[in-house]
Amino acid sequence: MQMQGRQVLITGAASGMGRAGALAFAREGARLALVDIDGPGVEALAAGICDQGGHAVAIQRDLSDPARVRGLVAEAAGSLGGLNVLWNHAGINGPAFESLDLAGYDTMMAINLTATVVTCGEAVPLMRAAGGGAILLTSSVAGLVGSIQNPLYSAAKSALVGLAKSLAIRYAPDGIRVNAICPGPVDSPMLRALTEGERGREIGARLLASIPMGRLGRPEEIAEAALWLASDAASFVTGVALPVDGGVTAR
Ligand code: NAD
Numbered sequence: 001m002q003m004q005g006r007q008v009l010i011t012g013a014a015s016g017m018g019r020a021g022a023l024a025f026a027r028e029g030a031r032l033a034l035v036d037i038d039g040p041g042v043e044a045l046a047a048g049i050c051d052q053g054g055h056a057v058a059i060q061r062d063l064s065d066p067a068r069v070r071g072l073v074a075e076a077a078g079s080l081g082g083l084n085v086l087w088n089h090a091g092i093n094g095p096a097f098e099s100l101d102l103a104g105y106d107t108m109m110a111i112n113l114t115a116t117v118v119t120c121g122e123a124v125p126l127m128r129a130a131g132g133g134a135i136l137l138t139s140s141v142a143g144l145v146g147s148i149q150n151p152l153y154s155a156a157k158s159a160l161v162g163l164a165k166s167l168a169i170r171y172a173p174d175g176i177r178v179n180a181i182c183p184g185p186v187d188s189p190m191l192r193a194l195t196e197g198e199r200g201r202e203i204g205a206r207l208l209a210s211i212p213m214g215r216l217g218r219p220e221e222i223a224e225a226a227l228w229l230a231s232d233a234a235s236f237v238t239g240v241a242l243p244v245d246g247g248v249t250a251r
Pocket residue numbers: 011012013014015016017018035036037038061062063064089090091092093111138139140141182183184185186187188189190191
């Protein structure tokens with residue numbers, strides 16, 4: 001029970017790795033606020049956790065609107081009675097670089113980066129007052145190395161690594177640890193959408209060929225790494241960008 005009684009907010013919790021993370025944190029005794037644009041999805045997840053004797057509340061929120069992200073941390077902390085862990089996990093793929101789709105770019109940046117800036121900004125004072133906490137940002141291997149497939153997504157995910165490192169050194173004296181997790185290709189609805197159709201199959205084959213372990217990651221494998229980074233087992237770990245990628249970035 002590494003998370004017994006800890007108050008944990010997870011964004012993008014309804015699906016894929018966020019869902020696996022919610023289940024892993026619940027298994028370890030966390031009290032959860034689960035945020036997603038998919039209201040029914042996150043409500044069903046929270047209800048399932050409560051049915052198993054855990055504690056979870058669902059918050060439906062569109063993180064692409066910064067005005068609606070403001071106050072989210074206070075709402076979650078109010079309902080949980082505080083906040084020990086913030087995991088900013090929600091993210092989407094960006095538009096193609098060549099498209100100059102600036103509306104799509106703005107939406108991607110709002111969800112992947114701006115929402116994280118707002119939630120971190122609101123969580124830090126709470127955690128400082130409480131004597132510490134752990135913040136986790138979901139970046140990507142595309143935040144560590146360039147992405148042929150999606151330069152704009154890579155730009156957002158690289159910014160998250162810079163943010164994690166900067167907040168880590170800024171708030172280390174306050175007992176707040178901040179780390180980024182950098183998944184490689186993981187078998188989730190997001191990846192399945194990317195690898196649909198004829199062109200998608202090519203992308204999928206290229207992705208698979210880039211993984212020394214020769215297989216996609218499972219959402220649960222990312223969840224376990226996130227759990228570790230957020231737990232006291234990682235009490236001397238801050239400011240890292242941890243690849244969980246089957247060896248992709250070791251090449
Ligand atoms: P997913 O699509 O299964 O889950 C993403 C979740 O975010 C969904 O529940 C979705 O409803 C939610 N979401 C999307 N837009 C939202 C919005 N506007 N407001 C609130 N919630 C919103 O994807 P996943 O594969 O679990 O990926 C989640 C995170 O992992 C993202 O940050 C993604 O960039 C990152 N990532 C994924 C991979 C991969 O291969 N799947 C690799 C590296 C990093």
